[in-house]
Amino acid sequence: MGPLPPAVATPPVKPPARRGGRRALPWAVVLLWAAVLALALPFAGKLGDAQRDNVVDYLPASADSTRAARVEQALPGGESTELVVVYHREAGLTGADRALAERRLAEITGAHDFGDAPAEGIPSQDGTTLMYPLTTTAPGTDNDARIALVDDVRERLAADVSDGLRAELGGPGALASDMEKVFETIDGTLMIATVLVVAVLLIITYRSPFLWLVPLLVVGAAAVASQALVYGLVRGFDLTVTSQSAAIMTVLVFGAGTDYALLLVARYREELRRIAHPHDAMLAALRGCGPAVLASSGTVAAGLLCLLAADLNSASGLGPVGAVGVVCALAAMLTLLPAVLVLLGRRVFWPLVPVHGSEPPHRRSLFAAMGGSAGRRPGVVLAAGALVLGALALGTLNQPGDLAQEDSFTDRPESVSATLLLGEAYPGRSSQPITVVVPADTTDAALERARATEGVVRAEPGRSGGGWSEITVLAKDAPETPGERRTIEALRAGLDGGHVGGPGAQQLDLAETNARDRRVVIPLVLVAVLLILVALLRSLVAPLILTAAVVAVWGAVTGLGGLVFEPLLGFEGIDPGIPLLSFVFLVALGVDYGIFLMHRMREESLAGADPRAAALTALRTTGGVIASAGIVLAATFTVLMNLPLVPLVEMGFLVAVGVLLDTFLVRTYLVTAVSVLLRERVWWPGPLSRRRPPAPAPEPAAVREPASAG
Known part of the structure; x- marks a missing residue:
């Protein structure tokens, strides 16, 4: 994974005259990072409080449902919270059940501000x-207040539970509350699981009781710095x-x-055998792998x-947040990690200490064997691989x-079970309201048009203020079905200056906006990646090969998701944003490994190696580190699969x-295989494409022994 020293043994380099700055510079770097972390820690801890998970923070910026949500927040009382209390008995509700429900609803509406009108029960057929x-508008946009409200209502309903009677709380407000509770648990769970996974993999990779701690602590410092920097951007x-x-x-x-860290430590270990x-x-290691690491991080940051x-x-918010994380990781790995490793010296590698002048252990390389098979029959290998990806x-x-x-949700919360129960009990009625906001002077006309819209079973006036009025609409079709979508589109077509929102409208806008974003962002990512690769490799063909390769991987893994998500994992769909985000991550992160491989291949070609030999040497010398890095990166994304949200599970699976x-x-x-087939043409139109390696010298002809006499 990056330019490593040639496999051929090189004589140890004599140590130059000792310079006073050898120890001063690493200590200065460590002290500088200590100061940065001392300043960053208080702000990093505040990032969790600065995270926003309200509806408008996820919605399309220019969508109609976003405008509706913003108008709704500005109405008296702020954003409304819609809940649905559900009582259900499979054998049919008894008179005692209905009386209990009336008493409990009177208690709930008396304890909380749900308006002046008494709660009206709607029986199923x-x-x-x-x-x-x-x-209610009492919680507004305060997530904690909404969670407290939902918890209190559920606690009161829990007192009604008896044999055969279910009392549950559903509706958009309860669903948002359950989602927020999940979000509150993500940060701590994710951090602990990620640290454990990385620690185990580093111990296996380095086989040292000490070395694994160094990159783990340094990447932890990068995480703290990135959290503080993102918090600063928020403020x-x-x-x-x-x-x-x-x-x-x-x-x-x-x-x-x-x-x-894997790339740098691997190169540093090799240089320690050559340099006293x-x-x-470390300077030699940084000179050797620095360009590839910079190009790698630049590709990921540009893609994000x-x-x-x-x-x-x-x-759009994820872009700068992710880029800040990658840049902080790069800064820590190119400054703090080298400084700490230099100060610790060779002993940090114990028990496998790289002694100056020693030869690296010779092992049969798996990647040499794999590269050999690709080098012997590149056409067959390429066709078979393309067939696998296509399938x-x-x-x-x-x-x-x-x-x-x-x-x-991976585990069904009460809000979801209540929603499913309502869908079964009221097949001709939606329990999820559609919110319509209109200019106040058009309220009566808008209310009349809404009631006359096909698919609408009820439309009632709500709040008004600030020049706007709210209308609550119930559709006859179940939420997020084609029927409800047609109703939303019909409402929008009949409005004059108003906006249609609510969960169903938001999901419709999300799907349409994600389709638009894919058309815009995917070409931008491809152009950005290509430009960086062209600048690094000084070629057009090699960057096109690498880009085509990662796009093929994205297509293949997207297809694999179609074979796994619903049939094996039981997911009911794919989050609309997953295709775009998985493309950005797989292209940006996947090109990393291509950069490390191709950069080493170019290095070998510049040294005069035959194109086939350059390709196989690059694979042999970088394959092990690329494999370790790939496993680590895949494992960190696998951590997302342990979180209780389907979109994060899907993202973790696809990227890993x-x-x-x-x-x-x-x-x-x-x-x-492609590099072996194209030979020098892989570097077209750069100067390497016109360079021909010297032909091997002819072997001397065998001397014929004279025929014996006789």
Whole structure:
């Protein structure tokens, strides 16, 4: 994973005259980072409080539902919280059940501000269910107040539980409360799990009781610095940080930072065998792998910043948040890690200490064998690999539809079970309101048009203020179904200057905006990645090969998701934002390994190696580190699969499997096979494409023995 020293043994380098700055500079770097961390720690701890998970923080910036949500927040009392109390008995509600429900609802509405009108129960046709829609503006946009309200109502309802009687709380407000509780647990769970995974993998990789601690502590310092810096951006520039983007930033810092550490430590270990003093060996290691690491981090940061062009708030906010994490990881790995390693000296590698002048242990290289097979029959290898990727990509034909909001949990909370119960008990009525906001002077006309709209069963006036009025609409079709979508579109078509919001409208806008963002952001990411690769490799063909390879990986792993998410994991859909985010991560992170491999291949070609030999040497010398880095990066994204939200599980699966596919199939076999087939043309139009390696000298002809006489 990066330019490593040639496999041929080189004589040890004599130590130069000792310089006084050898120890002064590393200590200065360590002290500087200590000061940075002392300043950063208080602010890093505040990032959790600065995370925003309100509806408008995830919605498309310019969508109609976003405008409706903002108007609703400005109305008297702020954003409304809609709840639905559900009573259900499978054999049919009894008179005692209904009397109990009335008493309990009177108690709940007396304890909280749900308006002046008494709660009206709506019975199902089969008599098994009774629902009470409730609306309040008391919590506003205060998530903690909404959670407290939902918890109190559920506690009161729990007293009604008896044999056969279910009393549950559903509705958008309860769903938002359950989602917020999940978000509150993500940060701590994710950090602990990520640290443990990285620690185990570093111990296995380094086989040292001490060495694994160094990169782990350094990447922890990078995580603290990134959290503090992002918090500063929130306060200084009103950057939107959601729990999802903060979680992904943590994974990126640990994954990318550990990758850079693996590359640097591998190169440093080799240089210690050639160079006597650790300071000089580290300088040589930084000169050797620095360009590849810089290009790698630049590619990831550039790809993430392309998300700024997205119209979806959660995606555009993730761009700078993720880029800050990658840059902080880079800074720590190129400054703090080298300084600490130099100060600790060779003993940090104990018991496998690289002694000056020693030869590296000779082992049969798995990647040499794999590269050999690609070098012997590159055409067959390329065709077989393309067939595998193409077959996996066919799984996209089996992909489920967009993920509904109530299906976003891996474990079903009460709000979801109540929603499903309502859908079964009221098949011709929606329990999820559609919010319509209109200019106040058009309220009566808008209310009349809403009631006359096909698919609407009820429309009632709500709050008004600030020149706007609210209308609550109930559709006849279940939430987030084609019927409800048609009703929303019809309402929008009939409005004059108003906006339509609510959960169903938000999901409709999310799907449309994600489709638009894919059309805009994906080309930007490809152009940004290509420009960086062209600048680094000074070629057009090699960057096109690497880019095509990562796009093929994305297609294959997306198809694999279609074969796994619904049939095996039971997910009801794919989050609409997953295709774009998985593309950005797989392209930006996958190109990393291509950069390390191709940069070493170019280094070998500049040294005069034959194109085939350059490709195989690059794979042999970088394959082990690339494999270690790929496993670490995949494992850090796998941590997301342990979180209780389906979108994060899907993201973790796609990126983790994609990285492994890229590491062990595409980089090892396909890129090597293409490079062997194209030979010098892989560097076109650069000067290397016109250089021909010297022909091998002819072997001397065998001397014929004279025929014996006789």
